[in-house]
Amino acid sequence: MAEKAILLVIGYVWPEPNSSAAGNRMIQLLQLFQQAQYNIVFASAAQKSSYEYNLADLGIEEKAILLNHSSFDEFLVNLQPQLVLFDRYFIEEQFGWRISKICPKAIKILDTEDLHFLRHARQKAWKENRLENISDLQSDYAKREIASILRCDTTLVISRYELDLLVNVFKIDANLLFYLPLLIEPHSNTLPAFEERTDFIFIGNFLHEPNWQAVRYLKEQVWPILGKLLPQVSMQIYGAYPSQKVLQLHEPKQGFFIQGRATHAAQKVQEARVSLAPLIFGAGLKGKLLEAMQNGTPSVTTWVGAEGIETEDNWPGFIASTPETFAKAAVQLYTNPDSWMQAQNRGFEILQTQFRKDLFADSFIDHISFLREHIVSHREANFIGAILQHHTMASTTYLSRWIEEKSKHV
Numbered sequence: 001m002a003e004k005a006i007l008l009v010i011g012y013v014w015p016e017p018n019s020s021a022a023g024n025r026m027i028q029l030l031q032l033f034q035q036a037q038y039n040i041v042f043a044s045a046a047q048k049s050s051y052e053y054n055l056a057d058l059g060i061e062e063k064a065i066l067l068n069h070s071s072f073d074e075f076l077v078n079l080q081p082q083l084v085l086f087d088r089y090f091i092e093e094q095f096g097w098r099i100s101k102i103c104p105k106a107i108k109i110l111d112t113e114d115l116h117f118l119r120h121a122r123q124k125a126w127k128e129n130r131l132e133n134i135s136d137l138q139s140d141y142a143k144r145e146i147a148s149i150l151r152c153d154t155t156l157v158i159s160r161y162e163l164d165l166l167v168n169v170f171k172i173d174a175n176l177l178f179y180l181p182l183l184i185e186p187h188s189n190t191l192p193a194f195e196e197r198t199d200f201i202f203i204g205n206f207l208h209e210p211n212w213q214a215v216r217y218l219k220e221q222v223w224p225i226l227g228k229l230l231p232q233v234s235m236q237i238y239g240a241y242p243s244q245k246v247l248q249l250h251e252p253k254q255g256f257f258i259q260g261r262a263t264h265a266a267q268k269v270q271e272a273r274v275s276l277a278p279l280i281f282g283a284g285l286k287g288k289l290l291e292a293m294q295n296g297t298p299s300v301t302t303w304v305g306a307e308g309i310e311t312e313d314n315w316p317g318f319i320a321s322t323p324e325t326f327a328k329a330a331v332q333l334y335t336n337p338d339s340w341m342q343a344q345n346r347g348f349e350i351l352q353t354q355f356r357k358d359l360f361a362d363s364f365i366d367h368i369s370f371l372r373e374h375i376v377s378h379r380e381a382n383f384i385g386a387i388l389q390h391h392t393m394a395s396t397t398y399l400s401r402w403i404e405e406k407s408k409h410v
Contacts, residue, residue: 002036004038004039005037005038005039005082005256005291005372006038006039006040006041006079006080006081006082006083007033007038007040007041007060007081007082007083007084007085008041008043008076008079008081008083008085008106009026009029009030009040009041009042009043009084009085010043010044010065010084010085010087010091010095011026011042011044011046011087011091012043012044012045012046012087012088012090012091013044013046013049013052013087014042014046014048014049014053014062015027015030015042015050015052015053015055016052016053016145016240017053017238018048018051018240018262018263018265019069019094019205019241019261020050020208020240020287021285021286021287021288021290021291022113022184022202023053023077024182024287025109025113025158025182026087026367026371027053027289028182028183028301028357029085029111029156030042030055030058030060031058032365033365034059034060034362035361036085036365036368038365040058040059040060040224040407041060041061041062041063041079041081041192042055042060042061042062042063042159042256043062043063043064043065043075044063044064044065045065045066045067045323045376048333051240051261063075067094068094072095072103073098073102074345076085076098076099076103078100081103081104081106082106082107082372083100083106083107083109083368083372084103084106084107084108084109084207085106085109085110085111086108086109086111086148086152087111087113088111088112088113088116089110089112089116089144089145089149090144090148092108092110092148092151093148094153095145095221095224096108096151097389097393098146098394100393101393102314103110105375107153107155107366107372107375108151108152108155108328109126109154109155109156110148110149110152110154110155110156111155111156112145112149112155112156112157112158112162112284113164113284114158114159114162114282114283114285115145115157115159115165115166115283115284116141116145116283117139117141117142117144117145117146118132118137118162118165118280118283119210119281119283119284120139120141121136121137121139121141121142122136122141122281122282122283122304123209123281124136124209125213125281126213126280126281127288129336134169137169142170143348146166146172147172147388147392149166149172149176149177149318150172150382150384150385150388151385151388151389151392152176152385153176153371153375153378154176154177154178154367154368154371155177155178155377156178156180157177157178157179157180158179158181158182158251158284158285158308159181159283159284159285159307159308160179160181160308161268161307161308162284162308163177163179172196173359173381173382174228175378175381176382176385178367179363180360180364181308181354181355181358181360182285182287182290182293183354183355183356183361184291184293184351184355184356185293185349185351185356185357186348186356187213187294187295187296190380191270191295191296192271192296192340193347194272194273194337194340195337197271197272197273197297198233198234198271198272198273198335199233199234199235199236199271199272199273200226200233200234200235200236200272200273200274200275200276200330201235201236201237201238201266201268201269201271201272201274201275201276201297201325202215202218202235202236202237202238202239202275202276202277202288203237203238203239203262203268203269203275203288203291204238204239204277204288205239205240205241205258206239206240206241206242206243206246207241210279210280210282210299211239212243212245212246213253213280213281214277214278214279214280215237215239215246216249217278218235218237218276218278219249219279221278221323222276222323222326222327222330223235223254223255223256223276224254225323225324226326226327226331227255227256227331228248228252229327229331230324230331230334231385232256232337233255233334234255234256234257235255235256235257235276236259236272237249237255237256237257237259238259238260238261238262238265238295239259239260239262240260240261241259241261241263242260242261245367246258246397250362252381255352265291265406266291266294266295269291269292269295270295270296270297272297273297273300273334273340274297274299274300274317274330274333274334274340275289275292275299275300275317275331276300276301276330277289277292277297277299277301277302277303277305278300278301278302278305278320278408279301279305279327280302280304281304282304282305284307284308285308285309286301286305289301289305289306289380290309290351290355292316292347293316293347293348293350294346294347294351295352296344296348297344297347298316298317298343298344298347299315299316299343299347300317300319300320300329300330300333301315301317301318301319301320302319302320302321303319303321303371305319306319309350309354310350310354314346314350315343315346316343316344316345316346316347316350317329317333317343317347318330318333318343318405326402329360405407
């Protein structure tokens with residue numbers, strides 16, 4: 001029997017699937033590789049958390065590593081992985097050159113989560129009260145992230161919008177990209193009916209700036225309208241790591257509740273009648289909206305929230321662009337059982353046709369296997385990536401060594 005190939009995953013953080021869509025995404029990737037019979041080692045320089053997933057339950061080895069330290073090189077020499085997955089581009093920046101130096105044949109995979117440069121461009125434009133333009137997109141963030149994409153053998157993209165942006169605007173070779181969205185299975189259990197549900201819900205990790213700004217917008221712009229239209233209904237806000245400025249929005253007398261981390265997030269979403277997600281800027285896929293569909297909860301969101309999932313004509317609820325239209329749409333879903341049921345069914349259909357695991361699992365593993373068999377010709381077709389790799393090796397190597405030497409004398 002052939003020995004199992006080793007996959008090294010280098011995480012930005014230890015995965016917390018109950019805290020964020022990013023954490024859930026990482027567990028999905030680990031399970032895909034595990035089902036394909038890879039031996040997996042998960043390494044991270046981040047601090048441990050009491051909320052992290054117990055990777056030992058999946059039979060995955062954990063390894064604490066250091067930034068800018070030669071001990072990682074020794075670790076690589078001993079491990080000799082055949083594949084390396086980087087969790088976000090800045091992890092590739094930090095460790096990619098070491099992989100290329102010590103394990104040059106290892107397949108390098110980048111998981112974007114979302115395009116960070118797109119999120120930063122939109123945030124910048126939002127602060128200046130305008131839409132993003134091409135100069136916003138061609139930022140230093142973009143140069144770094146796209147350079148990382150070109151240095152890797154394949155990059156996982158979760159949004160069709162972002163895939164199109166990379167191919168048609170930034171002219172990235174489509175052979176370097178692979179569309180793998182968040183994988184959401186339709187709910188198999190009986191869900192609470194319209195009459196059994198109450199209140200509105202928002203759920204999201206507050207370490208993520210778009211979530212904070214969405215809740216702020218809810219409190220300051222939407223709820224003054226919506227709360228008056230439905231005075232007996234509450235707005236329930238859930239999310240991990242709420243800061244003091246988030247907690248200060250808690251005003252029970254106004255029906256606006258900051259509840260903090262949801263221990264059983266799916267249950268809370270099922271108990272709510274409508275999910276509200278007025279996201280002002282952001283990128284990627286919004287796990288909170290896919291989770292709402294999974295749990296049969298119609299939603300009202302913005303075009304930012306719907307991007308990469310579905311169009312306005314087929315959204316499982318409504319897409320709104322002003323506080324007034326947002327509140328009006330929320331009232332219709334909350335008070336009209338027929339409208340609510342139609343939206344719920346559309347959500348189920350979207351998951352069934354676009355986000356089921358079995359739509360992507362086999363093709364993803366086949367893609368990785370193809371890369372392993374044809375890596376030489378694949379890399380020869382990506383000469384720009386080879387150029388970037390050459391210069392990164394020349395510059396980052398010495399910077400990292402300088403940082404390591406400097407830290408010895410602190």
